[in-house]
Amino acid sequence: MNDSAVPAPGPDRRPVDAVVVGAGPRGVSVLERLVARAVPGDRPLRTVLVDPYPPGAGRVWRRDQPPQLLMNTMVADNTVFPDGSVRLDAPVDTGPTFSEWLRGIDGKGHPDSTAGEFAAHADDRDYAPRRVYGAYLTDALDRIRAAAGDRIRIAVRTAAVVRVIPLTAPAGSAGTPAGYQVVLDDGDRLEARAVVLATGHLDAPAAPPRREPLHLPGGHPTDYALDAIAPRAQVLLRGGGLNAFDVLALLTLGRGGRFGEHGYTPSGREPRIWITSRRGVPFHARVDTPGVGAPVAFLTPGRVAALAARERLDFRADVLPWLVADLELAWYDGC
Numbered sequence: 001m002n003d004s005a006v007p008a009p010g011p012d013r014r015p016v017d018a019v020v021v022g023a024g025p026r027g028v029s030v031l032e033r034l035v036a037r038a039v040p041g042d043r044p045l046r047t048v049l050v051d052p053y054p055p056g057a058g059r060v061w062r063r064d065q066p067p068q069l070l071m072n073t074m075v076a077d078n079t080v081f082p083d084g085s086v087r088l089d090a091p092v093d094t095g096p097t098f099s100e101w102l103r104g105i106d107g108k109g110h111p112d113s114t115a116g117e118f119a120a121h122a123d124d125r126d127y128a129p130r131r132v133y134g135a136y137l138t139d140a141l142d143r144i145r146a147a148a149g150d151r152i153r154i155a156v157r158t159a160a161v162v163r164v165i166p167l168t169a170p171a172g173s174a175g176t177p178a179g180y181q182v183v184l185d186d187g188d189r190l191e192a193r194a195v196v197l198a199t200g201h202l203d204a205p206a207a208p209p210r211r212e213p214l215h216l217p218g219g220h221p222t223d224y225a226l227d228a229i230a231p232r233a234q235v236l237l238r239g240g241g242l243n244a245f246d247v248l249a250l251l252t253l254g255r256g257g258r259f260g261e262h263g264y265t266p267s268g269r270e271p272r273i274w275i276t277s278r279r280g281v282p283f284h285a286r287v288d289t290p291g292v293g294a295p296v297a298f299l300t301p302g303r304v305a306a307l308a309a310r311e312r313l314d315f316r317a318d319v320l321p322w323l324v325a326d327l328e329l330a331w332y333d334g335c
Helices: 025-037 098-105 113-119 130-148 242-255 301-308 315-334
Strands: 016-021 045-050 152-157 161-166 180-184 189-197 234-238 258-260 263-265 272-276
Touching: 016 025, 016 161, 016 180, 025 045, 025 130, 025 152, 045 189, 098 113, 098 130, 113 130, 130 152, 234 242, 242 258, 242 272, 301 315
Parallel strands: 016 045, 016 189, 045 152, 234 272
Antiparallel strands: 161 180, 180 189, 258 263
16 A cells, blocks of 8 residues: 555544643643642543643743843742642652752753853842743753653643633533633634633733834733834833833843943933832832841741641631731831
8 A cells, every 4th residue: 555645644633631721830830730640550631731832931931031031039939849848649849949950950051051051150049030940941841741651641732722612511410511612723622621721920901002102012021012112212111010120121231231339331222211100109129138037026937837737727817917927026126
């Protein structure tokens, strides 16, 4: 028989067990728990990760963004893998924390040169470029897929989900859907027994961009058309939060300016930037002075251990009062 006459296999249209919408850190964490809980010998689960951006890093942590955009939490505060401090009824310690991963690539190099350079001098109290965390998430997803073996078959679709439709339940099923149809923006449709929405942050509704004056609606800072802003142009930022600082970094450091010990040295390519905030005041900087700690008199290690030993906790009733008491003490101690 002529092999050329054998028709190419068509796409697999069988229902999958789960579609995870969003392949960023939330989607990676969901997949990690599915793999950790899968029992060898059971029927393999079929899972599809759907995201229009590269899987692992997703949109926020994608690896093509400028290194000037930093995380807003320290190296030591981030991981997608649980460790022994987390009480779960499934295996933990399934992969490295962000800090452990950085130590692992230090001196060995990494395909992402920014990650390798940062790892060479990184400290647990540093704020990493977001693209470096994206490299960690990408490696984490590769590790999880390798650990899945034959227990979970994982596919990745580069597309956006535009609609999730519950399928009609059979009579007598108390209204429980028989599954879901997931409609993609490329026209394809997936059928799944379960759907996990791991979409993370969504853009706020905004008016469409205008040409005069130039109006850029909200979104991820790397998606703004900042190149359209001419040097010395007047720029108004609505809001003084993290996005505003991202835009400031792109319009200053990203245009060749430098922050140093004696202030900022402009490149001459910066616009003139005005920041507005409904609060009327700049956001406070994070308190992060090495060797200086706030006094802890109420939420002590002993009290934390006692709270952790409980079967159930009410954060507002059991934890928040002690936390507020320590914050008040720190406030008056610094006055």
